[in-house]
Amino acid sequence: xxxxxxxxxxxxxxxxxxxxxxxxxxxxxxxxxxxxxxxxxxxxxxxxxxxxxxxxxxxxxxxxxxxxxxxxxxxxxxxxxxxxxxxxxxxxxxxxxxxxxxxxxxxxxxxxxxxxxxxxxxxxxxxxxxxxxxxxxxxxxxxxxxxxxxxxxxxxxxxxxxxxxxxxxxxxxxxxxxxxxxxxxxxxxxxxxxxxxxxxxxxxxxxxxxxxxxxxxxxxxxxxxxxxxxxxxxxxxxxxxxxxxxxxxxxxxxxxxxxxxxxxxxxxxxxxxxxxxxxxxxxxxxxxxxxxxxxxxxxxxxxxxxxxxxxxxxxxxxxxxxxxxxxxxxxxxxxxxxxxxxxxxxx
Amino acid sequence: xxxxxxxxxxxxxxxxxxxxxxxxxxxxxxxxxxxxxxxxxxxxxxxxxxxxxxxxxxxxxxxxxxxxxxxxxxxxxxxxxxxxxxxxxxxxxxxxxxxxxxxxxxxxxxxxxxxxxxxxxxxxxxxxxxxxxxxxxxxxxxxxxxxxxxxxxxxxxxxxxxxxxxxxxxxxxxxxxxxxxxxxxxxxxxxxxxxxxxxxxxxxxxxxxxxxxxxxxxxxxxxxxxxxxxxxxxxxxxxxxxxxxxxxxxxxxxxxxxxxxxxxxxxxxxxxxxxxxxxxxxxxxxxxxxxxxxxxxxxxxxxxxxxxxxxxxxxxxxxxxxxxxxxxxxxxxxxxxxxxxxxxxxxxxxxxxxxxxxxxxxxxxxxxxxxxxxxxxxxxxxxxxxxxxxxxxxxxxx
Numbered sequence: 001x002x003x004x005x006x007x008x009x010x011x012x013x014x015x016x017x018x019x020x021x022x023x024x025x026x027x028x029x030x031x032x033x034x035x036x037x038x039x040x041x042x043x044x045x046x047x048x049x050x051x052x053x054x055x056x057x058x059x060x061x062x063x064x065x066x067x068x069x070x071x072x073x074x075x076x077x078x079x080x081x082x083x084x085x086x087x088x089x090x091x092x093x094x095x096x097x098x099x100x101x102x103x104x105x106x107x108x109x110x111x112x113x114x115x116x117x118x119x120x121x122x123x124x125x126x127x128x129x130x131x132x133x134x135x136x137x138x139x140x141x142x143x144x145x146x147x148x149x150x151x152x153x154x155x156x157x158x159x160x161x162x163x164x165x166x167x168x169x170x171x172x173x174x175x176x177x178x179x180x181x182x183x184x185x186x187x188x189x190x191x192x193x194x195x196x197x198x199x200x201x202x203x204x205x206x207x208x209x210x211x212x213x214x215x216x217x218x219x220x221x222x223x224x225x226x227x228x229x230x231x232x233x234x235x236x237x238x239x240x241x242x243x244x245x246x247x248x249x250x251x252x253x254x255x256x257x258x259x260x261x262x263x264x265x266x267x268x269x270x271x272x273x274x275x276x277x278x279x280x281x282x283x284x285x286x287x288x289x290x291x292x293x294x295x296x297x298x299x300x301x302x303x304x305x306x307x308x309x310x311x312x313x314x315x316x317x318x319x320x321x322x323x324x325x326x327x328x329x330x331x332x333x334x335x336x337x338x339x340x341x342x343x344x345x346x347x
Numbered sequence: 348x349x350x351x352x353x354x355x356x357x358x359x360x361x362x363x364x365x366x367x368x369x370x371x372x373x374x375x376x377x378x379x380x381x382x383x384x385x386x387x388x389x390x391x392x393x394x395x396x397x398x399x400x401x402x403x404x405x406x407x408x409x410x411x412x413x414x415x416x417x418x419x420x421x422x423x424x425x426x427x428x429x430x431x432x433x434x435x436x437x438x439x440x441x442x443x444x445x446x447x448x449x450x451x452x453x454x455x456x457x458x459x460x461x462x463x464x465x466x467x468x469x470x471x472x473x474x475x476x477x478x479x480x481x482x483x484x485x486x487x488x489x490x491x492x493x494x495x496x497x498x499x500x501x502x503x504x505x506x507x508x509x510x511x512x513x514x515x516x517x518x519x520x521x522x523x524x525x526x527x528x529x530x531x532x533x534x535x536x537x538x539x540x541x542x543x544x545x546x547x548x549x550x551x552x553x554x555x556x557x558x559x560x561x562x563x564x565x566x567x568x569x570x571x572x573x574x575x576x577x578x579x580x581x582x583x584x585x586x587x588x589x590x591x592x593x594x595x596x597x598x599x600x601x602x603x604x605x606x607x608x609x610x611x612x613x614x615x616x617x618x619x620x621x622x623x624x625x626x627x628x629x630x631x632x633x634x635x636x637x638x639x640x641x642x643x644x645x646x647x648x649x650x651x652x653x654x655x656x657x658x659x660x661x662x663x664x665x666x667x668x669x670x671x672x673x674x675x676x677x678x679x680x681x682x683x684x685x686x687x688x689x690x691x692x693x694x695x696x697x698x699x700x701x702x703x704x705x706x707x708x709x710x711x712x713x714x715x716x717x718x719x720x721x722x723x724x725x726x727x728x729x730x731x732x733x734x735x736x737x738x739x740x741x742x743x744x745x
Contacts, residue, residue: 010465010466010467011466011467011468013465013466017464017465017466017469020464020466020468020469021466021468021469024468024469024472025468027472171370171373171374172374173374173377173378174373174374174377177377177381184723186726187722187723187726187727188683188719188722188723188726189683189684189686189697189722190683191686191687191689191697192686192697192701192715192718192719192722195697195701195705195715195718196715196719199705199711199715200711200712200715202395203391203392203395203396203711203712204388204391204392205391206391206394207391207394207395207398253359254355254356254358254359254360254362254363255359255362256355256358256359257352257355257356257359260355261352280482284482284483284484284485285484286484287484287486287487288486288687290486290690291689298484298486298487298490302490305494314490314494314495315495318487318490318491318494318495321484321487322483322487322491325482325483325484325487326479326482326483329481329482329483330478330482333482
């Protein structure tokens with residue numbers, strides 16, 4: 001009786017409610033069983049070719065056979081350990097970071113932000129210490145997605161801080177330059193920025209210089225994201241109380257000292273969730289690099305589905321990529337939410 | 348660390364001792380930096396272009412485009428100019444953005460309110476919808492609709508037929524075209540009607556404020572909206588006919604001719620854009636409704652307003668105030684995201700102009716600049732319009 005009462009109250013409290021419950025129930029009945037059939041029950045997991053998929057459901061053999069290509073692009077198979085090595089170090093450091101005492105945390109953080117990216121770039125491209133060179137045109141897949149988004153976010157951070165401070169500056173040239181810069185990049189779509197990187201950058205450099213395509217793309221995305229980053233950080237700067245500015249001035253701190261040691265640490269702590277959201281947006285935008293011919297994970301799927309031996313596998317490929325994107329973005333957004341909650345309680 | 352602190356201290360001290368330097372130096376440095384970069388780029392660009400024998404300037408816009416565009420709202424063929432092609436692309440961009448904005452708003456409000464429902468099934472559905480679609484790359488969603496879902500449609504000779512006049516097949520969706528006679532009178536009439544309704548509403552409001560007398564505003568407005576167009580249609584002989592799409596088989600290839608054809612690229616793009624953006628709008632709507640104090644509703648109920656009145660007069664106006672600013676941002680994002688059209692070859696401004704026209708003319712600098720400025724103008728006009736609207740609904744504190 002209690003159960004019945006509960007059901008009546010939660011699902012059938014009014015005619016509209018009852019209608020909603022019934023129609024959603026019908027919708028679930030229509031969609032979920034076929035979906036489970038397709039992805040799991042009728043799906044094929046074992047085999048090596050398209051011919052092994054006879055069950056009528058999803059052909060996960062496609063994803064299995066192309067898995068390395070989706071993750072690493074055209075990176076040579078015998079060199080893949082380099083990527084695995086660098087990303088394992090990254091993951092281990094992030095896990096260790098949580099349990100370290102604050103004194104070492106600082107050093108680990110500096111290591112992760114400055115020397116580590118440079119070292120891993122050297123490792124990826126090779127050419128030193130007897131490692132064979134891997135051209136950036138062979139980089140691809142999820143690996144390229146991560147390289148582009150991580151490097152762009154690292155580079156755009158200092159530019160964003162400077163722009164945010166510039167927008168609040170009382171020097172007119174600096175202020176209006178910052179406003180113009182921020183509003184310009186926020187007003188144009190990323191795809192036109194990438195077009196610019198692809199076809200316009202080479203014209204602006206001295207003839208004969210051949211700037212790598214990947215470098216051009218990272219520069220373009222950095223400039224673009226710096227504008228968004230600046231707006232996020234500006235929000236933090238505005239949230240720091242007026243008293244903090246006055247107090248640091250009163251004890252004789254100048255502009256730079258008060259900003260570096262008093263204002264920015266507080267402001268940046270406030271905007272960690274905003275930075276995480278910027279990173280998520282950037283991560284979701286990386287597939288656009290197809291306009292300059294780089295193939296990240298979605299590009300690799302588009303390449304694989306046109307392979308004559310694997311025609312008609314688009315759905316499986318897209319579902320796989322969607323799953324990867326969803327895992328990354330959902331995890332990051334939950335993480336940023338948890339930080340937000342934590343900040344709420346401490347302040 | 349203390350070494351760095353010392354350095355910063357010395358810089359700060361120097362700057363505060365020399366206010367003129369503090370004012371002039373950073374600005375002068377920035378200006379010098381900007382001018383040298385611009386000068387460097389201009390020099391390189393001009394020498395590069397001279398070396399390749401490409402001349403500069405916008406005169407190419409008048410040249411013959413000599414390419415065809417698959418879908419356009421105004422007349423276009425390959426003998427027309429690049430400027431005309433630009434206009435076609437721009438109109439297509441505006442078309443898909445407008446469709447996207449309308450549907451994203453409707454879906455966003457629907458799912459935002461559904462997520463607040465007490466019914467766990469309804470709020471669960473809304474949560475799954477929002478959390479799934481917003482965490483998947485938009486380009487992937489466009490590809491999904493275009494390459495997977497729309498490819499399931501049948502071929503032209505056995506299209507799906509809805510209501511006897513909508514035909515859907517793999518080449519697109521075909522609907523009847525409106526053929527008007529004396530359309531211009533009808534449009535003038537409509538404008539006249541709107542003016543009448545506006546004036547009447549002003550008058551009714553004035554009357555209420557002065558005398559307290561309530562006119563049945565809604566009913567009279569509605570009847571005005573019907574009566575005046577009806578009179579105009581009869582007096583000026585306005586007629587509407589439909590030209591239905593017909594199946595035409597030539598050399599074994601079936602195709603529909605006549606009517607309006609909506610290409611699959613447009614459908615896929617509009618679908619993906621509205622679904623993706625609606626998740627963000629839904630979150631704004633939820634935040635807006637949650638942001639209203641419970642006391643407002645209780646106070647409204649206690650002075651005797653009915654449930655619908657509470658919603659219409661108290662909740663919605665206040666919630667809109669919270670919802671509009673972030674939703675404006677989403678409209679801007681949608682417009683900018685419509686540029687992903689290039690990925691599935693919907694002829695928007697990026698594909699037509701920054702793609703085809705650029706390949707043909709090689710004028711990278713001019714074309715990329717025009718494209719970027721176009722988007723800037725679009726963004727700025729949407730934000731000006733929404734700021735104006737926001738000001739209208741904003742709290743007027745007295």
